[in-house]
Amino acid sequence: MLESVEVTDRYPQLGEFDFAGDDHVVPFSVEGLDVRGRIVQLGPLLDDILERHDYPEPVARLLAEACVVTVLLGTSLKFEGKFILQTRTDGPVDMLVADFTTPHSLRAYARFDAERLQQAVEAGRAGPKDLLGDGVLALTIDQGQHMQRYQGIVQLEGTSLEEAALTYFRQSEQIPTDVKLSVAKLVLPGEGGSREHWRAGGILAQFLPEAPERMRVPDLHGGDGDERDPDGAPEDDAWQELVALTGTIEPTELIDPTVGAERLLYRLFHEHGVRVFEGVRVADECSCSRDKIKGILQGFTAEEITDSVEDGAIRVNCEFCSKSYEFDPAEFGE
Template sequence: MTEQLKLGDFGHAGDDVIVPFQVEALDVRGRAVQLGPALDAMLDRHDYPEPVARLLAECLVLTALLGSSLKFDGKLILQTQSDGPVDMLVADFAARGSMRAYARFDEARLARAQKEGHTTPEQLLGTGVLAMTIDQGTHMQRYQGVVQLDGTSLEEVARTYFRQSEQIPTEVRLSVARQLLPEAGGGKSSWRAGGMLAQFLPDAPDRMRLPDLPGGDGETAAAEPVHLDDAWAELLALFSTIEPDELLDPTIGTERLLYRLFHEHGVVVFPGQTVADDCSCSREKISAILDGFSGEEIAESVEDGEIRVNCEFCSKEYRFDPAEFDGAGGD
């Protein structure tokens, strides 16, 4: 049985903890998070240009909110592929709370976009696809849902994904900031991000109905208007009052924000899940991949007498003696 904790029963969850919540009067369940040191470590390691770091931080918050819903020992992987200056984002969340991420971008195109002031997430991504993959582990089939990136925000893409794939009304808010912290001898900047996701889950499925999405076939006839359920309409109205700073301000905290939004209806929070900057790469995993290389592939991988492999997620370098493999995979 899941332990339920009412607001006021305990202190703030603090940074890097995903807090599930429920507003029974509105038939709403959701999750909220403030990312601090874990996010800062992941972004600082790569030293991305600021617009890229901000975009990847949004991706990490969204991945944490989605991945923490997993009920089994698996992994959720969020990946974009698009034609913008930032042509790929990858973030994954393991059920135990481990997260990692990286971004790929074109330096020349990014510099041009910055010069022209085209640095919103939508402009950096451009058009393409966003895929959400649920990896249930060895010997289990993967599930993947894909949604178009068409110049809209990651918030809007997430809403569209849930309407298309699960027909669940979903609202998402994301926020990212780089803060200057006072220190002896000068200030130090650090990354913070926050987000909140709410889903409408009434007992009667017909109450979840939303207007159909545009079909993209050029038809101009107006779709039949659909009345939003009063409870969901109120949730949307309450979410519209959230200021970006409230989502990530440690002096406000997740629980205090939830109380401000939902105290009139009654809100229950559940024990949180800690988020960790924890890459799953290892020497053994990379060695197993190299074991499958042919002799020719091993020879092509040698540089200055050794094989060097860098993890794109955590930037850790692994070095191997080519003699360890000797074309074990065969030609």
């Protein structure tokens, strides 16, 4: 069982677990509102992932959002496994992939059409919805070999990742959920001049009362003129107050290192008694290895092996970490 501390305005207590700060996902609960959730700020980890590929800024922003969603959901896994977020769309950025492997490893990459991206930027259509276009978002839980995979599919039709995540919870898990994401590129002074740094943050809050009927959403309009949430959210006062409180979050608060996760939680929920639990450190770690790639190549036919040879060797680059592996064709027989 995870230890917890109550978040108060006595700041020394806020760091009692030493889990706040960049690249840590902090679970929390607000018992007064029957809410549980997670909050994160990504910093150095995000720099490492994005700078490795030197993505154009619009692409980097999209992938940063994908990383935030992935760690918020992936760190909820209670078993050894992997959470995978992947988009396939017809937009200039036709694929985003981010996966989180328990207990703390994150990797991600984006695929885009440079010419179409430049055209979108010049036309002033470089927002997330424009770059993604139409397609699908797949959220997959992989429990390992010999275990069933669970996958949720959300249609992307000019929607952002934040909106798609909300749709996923509403349709697949049927748990009232609120999600907020924020991404920014900061220019900070340093030795040898200023340097750009990426930051991203997010919060996910879910309504989990003991009485299931409190989560229930109305199936049909009452027909008597009463107003209902167009998203089908429950009318429970606790949930409506939660939505109102998270609606006050400024995008800068989710990424500002001087605010921090715990201080933001205190500002939002101190009147209801917010409690934070030991956090999960997230690291930029790829799961590729020479043995894994060799295993894949061993499944190739002789013709495929021959076609893969260039200058007397087979070279494979990992799309996630950009590490290069070289193999002698003789390793795979005739």
